[in-house]
Amino acid sequence: MARYNPKEIEPKWRQRWDDEKAFLTSADRARPKYYVLEMFPYPSGRIHLGHVRNYAMGDVIARFKRARGFNVLHPMGWDAFGLPAENAAMQTGSHPRDWTYANIEAMRRELKQIGLAIDWSREFATCDVGYYRWQQKLFLDFWQAGLVERRESYVNWDPVDRTVLANEQVIDGKGWRSGATVERKKLSQWFLKITDKAEDLLAALDDGRLKGWPDNVRLMQRNWIGKSKGAVVRFRFADGTSARANSPSPHPEEQKAPSPFETLRPQGEGAFCVSKDAPDGFRDVEIYTTRPDTLFGASFIAVAPDHPLAQGFAKTDAKAAAFIAECQKTGTSQEAIDKAEKKGFRLPLNAEHPFIDGRALPVYIANFILMGYGTGAIFGCPAHDARDLDFARKYGLAVIPVVLPPGEDAASFAIGDEPYLGPGTLYNSEFLDGLSVDDAIDAAVRKIESMGAGRAATQFRLRDWGVSRQRYWGCPIPAIHCEKCGVVPVPEKDLPIILPEVPASAFRTPGNPLDRMPEWRNVPCPECRGHAERETDTFDTFVDSSWYFARFAAAREDRPLDRADADYWLPVDQYIGGVEHAILHLLYARFFIRGMKDTGHLSVEEPFANLFTQGMVTHATYRDDEGQWLLPEDVIVEAGKATRADTGEAVTIGPIEKMSKSKKNVVSPDEIVSKYGADAIRWFILSDSPPERDVEWTDAGCNGAWKLVARIWETVEPAKGALMKAHDLSRAPADADIELRRATHGAIAAVTEDIENFRFNKAIARIYEFLTAIRKAAGVSSLSLQGASPQEPRSLNRPPHPDPLPPKTGGEGEGTWALPEALSALVRLIAPFTPHLAEECWETLGGEGLVCNAPWPEADPALLQKETLILPVQVNGKRRGEISVAASAETRAIESAALSEAGVKRHIEGLTVRKIVVVPGRIVNIVAS
């Protein structure tokens, strides 16, 4: 028998699939649709094993759903704009476009080797004009719908490269490439108003619209959106407080003395007190709080260094300015924030407590207040907030508990080193006394509102999405800046705004080449025809990936989407990708779909009905004595010791980590394909670990997968033509046939369920078991395999089955001879995992057509039920034997069988049986003492 040779067989079948257009999506709307999609790759140059795992999973689902009769859409494309192309241009002098398209060519070739059931006719790259022109159109629509805003915001600015950096690109305050100290710079930026959709983005996480998403991703999005409910409260500034400006505020009790601001209580609506000390125009400060119930515990007010009030003081007060500058120097890294001490700068200003006449609250600029959240100002309640407590202890401010924990005594309860954050009863709080925290929050808000001092408010952590990038290699933002008319949208008839040609050398100069192209940049204003300039920013590449899945489903040359097609295919039924996209990409796409719905492009509410986040591919790391990383292919590992392949020197084996170029623990899929074939890779990468967990790539493991491929071929090959032969129906089935049929239908049921539930590792384990069952049966089955193992399989020495099922008659080997049926099922069960091997086997067996078009095997329920059960019997919870009973046996019969079992008898001798627990179909437990 010829050994299975994937090098010849695999390309042959890929050619057949191409020739027969096997995976072109049909327009057949009669069948239920199924859209399976893996996150599309960035064309970095090579396919890595992480891609292989991702696409292999999607491919299993796609092939499985096809076999089950779904109209499947399984497309592929390229997330092709982005920074690496410009870096490559800088380093190698090749144009970003050339570099990108060359990479796409190379990666497409590699991907095709994996044997994916993809409709390549729908392929596109986001840098194709045919794609990004419609993105420009969508942007204009969003603009018109009020979802676009242009405003100033702070960015990380690299003064050497003259570009904006993402937070991830700032390392220790320096630009990752230039090494220059990053500046905070205020720039006019384009924003998409994702916060307009915050409520709905949040609501959908919990109302069942995303029930097919993993809990952890939903949780991460919920935290990211970060909704909190509370109140905005206005604190008026008190007059005449500057005398004590720089001394810590005394304890409130000590402040009883004739209060200068007692008389300044508002006399009615509209009466304001104007502090002499506050900068012009500041009469009060609005704070945001989630705990209005603790207002009676307030002992200070603090504002962010960026707060207009602080900035106002800084203009005239050098010390204030110095303090603010100091705060801004503190890094934004987590470590810096952890270590940063709470610091405040006392402004010459007091605020009035809205509820307590005469309580003066000192006002500080504090380094721990963020301008970007709430109003950028807080009231401090040290007794019930950790940060406020730190601050109060440092500056000697009052700590007034107002929530009494259950079971504590009001007279003795005191705050120590920890604030009290839990539930309890309000006290020290006048009209709130005796209320629970929740009731007090409501009561306080009502009071504030009735006083006109504030209002209930909801806050989100989510910020609007800044989409401007000062980059060449991205989708141009279709806007024009006119001196007279301001910012004007590009008229739709002028789309697309095509990226202009630039020489590759342009990328050696820092900054955006588009800024240096007056011939492209200067245009007449679409409104006044006067002088105007194009926007030179391009879109964040996350915009490109926010709607590509819709374009796959419904591309048209003359519009972004065909609505009917989009509504048919969307949402994506199964989306698969890395958990690293749990927030940004998945949130942006959810927002984009909402915007597209608002602007009439489609009707769905959510882009991805089911989401699966797969684990990474890891590998051991290797270093030589000098600490240099070594590629796995340059290392020989034997008996746990590693040596260099070339010199034989010892190599240190490091921890198992995610494959990365920097640590060189990468294995090239290309090489493995040529060594073992695509099927073996696909099999191995899905076999060892559950899909959501990391999988360690090992050569031995892949070799094991290769052995399986060969073993399946050796099992199938001798049964050549088995699906075409007529069977002798007159012969009674052997017991082995019955057993094999049970194994077959058990395997069908189990594998089906496991694939359905994304448990590929278990499905594969079941296939191994099934294969073993076939190989054992093959030796004695009525249709015996030539060349199969000559030994008498041991499992067949079992006692005959008490009640064998009668053989069924009818089509395709079913019921007559167990082996052809088993082989037919086996080949179809492996087809999603090892599609090339399955085709070869299918053809050999004489199956009709291509196996990728064959229907999924159906399990016969009658064969899944057993007539005889083997029940373990426990005595006092310990297993002492097992009994064989008919499935229909009554409890009493089971009990007596259990009691007479030899091992059981031995263990209950001399004891009294107190109770017998019979769990039908499971176990018997005899309680004796």
Next chain:
RNA sequence: GCGGGCGUGGCGGAACCGGUAGACGCAACGGACUUAAAAUCCGUUGAGGGCAACCUCGUGCGGGUUCAAGUCCCGCCGCCCGCACCA
């Protein structure tokens, strides 16, 4: 710090809703084939004891609930992930 998750053989991992712990794979060991090796095939493999039938122990640690706990509850320990001064 806050939120979430996870701890099972030498390794990756199975174990449905509380019901025979360790499926399946890898590695290791023994055997067959071979001049030999590779490949392949057969077998063994949680720990300890026993010639054996079998017995004892065993799912991070300590308690608890239950006829029965890897699974449920309480308290620890360890690891991983996400967020991070969000008022």
